Amino acid sequence: MTLQLDLFGADDAAAPPAGLSLSGRLVEPDEDARLADLIDATGLSPFRFQQWTGKRMTRSFGWHYDFEGGGIAHAEPMPDWLADIRQRTVSAFGDDPAHYEQALLIRYDPGAGIGWHRDRPQFGRVIGLSLGTPATMRLRKRSGAGFERTSFELEPGHAYRLDGPARREWEHSIVPLEQPRWSITFRTLA
Template sequence: MSMADLFDGMAQGDEQLAPGAWLLRGFARDMASTLLHDVASVTAVAPFRHLVTPGGYTMSVAMTNCGRVGWTSEARGYRYAGIDPQTGQAWPALPDSFADLARRAAQAAGFPDFDPDACLINRYTPGSRLSLHQDRDENDRVAPIVSVSLGLPAVFQFGGLARTDKPARYRLEHGDVVVWGGPSRFAYHGVLPVADGYHPETGNLRINITFRKVF
């Protein structure tokens, strides 16, 4: 895809965060209700849980997974697994709505043929946060990360390739999608503590759906 084609495909208000990184404003808004319905279907099989990091810290964000593999944390480190350690069953399949959105968003940001095999679903309550980190547990080092925001707004931090790089801050609203790959694939990113509030579709929650290509 040429740069001219890429910019022609961008909607008004979309913002380039860095080379290979885009904020697609409202990209998922029209299908948000369907996405949230499918989140509920996934969590009925694989409930939200608060993972404990290898360092013994309980994450403030509750999470679960769907897709061919899911991301988990244990004493020896972080890893992807095909079986949910909490239920002993395979993770729920990726809903069609999820796969469709992930592929379209990746295409819009200049990453055609994205085929995610893992989807992390994060649930933020007021005060929940995600510290600056890199996504480095995937074997596929080329495919982008596609991150969908639903419900309460949040302040997203997007930095550079070094932890010491000062991150920029972006307010994410219901339906916004962030895609980063290529030269920005290993950019540090995080979410500041979510402010209390109310959204008509999620109440006092923020739901984040993140797609990755692991293998």
Template sequence: MLMHSALPDGLTYQPDFISEEMAHALVAALDGSPWDETLKRRIQHFGYRYDYRARAVTGDAYLGSLPDWLHDVVARLELAQHFLQPPDQVIANEYDPGQGISAHVDCVPCFGDDIASLSLLSPCEMIFRHPVTGDKRMLMLEPRSLLKMDGPARYEWTHEIPARLADIVDGERRLRGRRISLTFRNVVRTTGEGRD
């Protein structure tokens, strides 16, 4: 697990978090499930649906337990102590070459302190910005790597993926291919709010 001094505080990056075999199995499971095409990029929700318009996890958002094919990844996250409680919400984002996601902080009232994102298929660059200081950091997300955000990285820095066809790595242009990310979170529920 890498905690590089150039990265924002609270951000850890772990290459090769899962095996090639597990990565292939995850992609196959996702492609065997229906993709939601209502956004510019295709998505799938598990556990709870996030309402992008309301920027909230609404009372009727519960979709059921996470599917069995995610259990091995959740177990690895728990074993590595990335979560105090097992994550109960996962979103899969698919990015075609040229697609990205704008700068944001994951919904603070909706999700807990820990955010973990697993990269599959193509590598891409993620940019972190500190809105107060103007500081900017870049990180290449390689296939099968895990990015974990908590503390300042979770709450004080935005993260984004520039919408472009290629990234420059060590002076070389690397074309992007299809990329999928699986983001693991815990939904913050108010007292008395149930799952049914």
């Protein structure tokens, strides 16, 4: 797995964080659209956190993080098409697909993004597949009074993996887009 350094923004001061890896193309454009349809057909619901309702639409399989209760609980098993895409995506990074027990499907409609966060500590490594419009994932890590920052392109049909410092020390976010984007993220349990 080679890191595609040209995908990193030229203005970013920081080197790519340790623990971030990017795949090559795993999904061709015609299949990209088919996967987006399959995601939509699962019955997505607006992300909710306390009184906030996000603009992004989500559905979890395997395990579900309950933002109200603050823990994880079993969710419906992954359908076959999702287990197939997990096989392809996770094995591209040399990992065992069976270890990635959670899948989160997201559709970002125009105007929807995801704010600065680290994924919940109940989860371990994260592998994400991007579909639809290209986007930029921003990364930041506290450094003195400010932040060290970097970013990379989320190319449709390509995947990223967050482990080590990229997973545990850096926060990530995606700016709202004008065209829809879908993602499938797989997580191990911590």
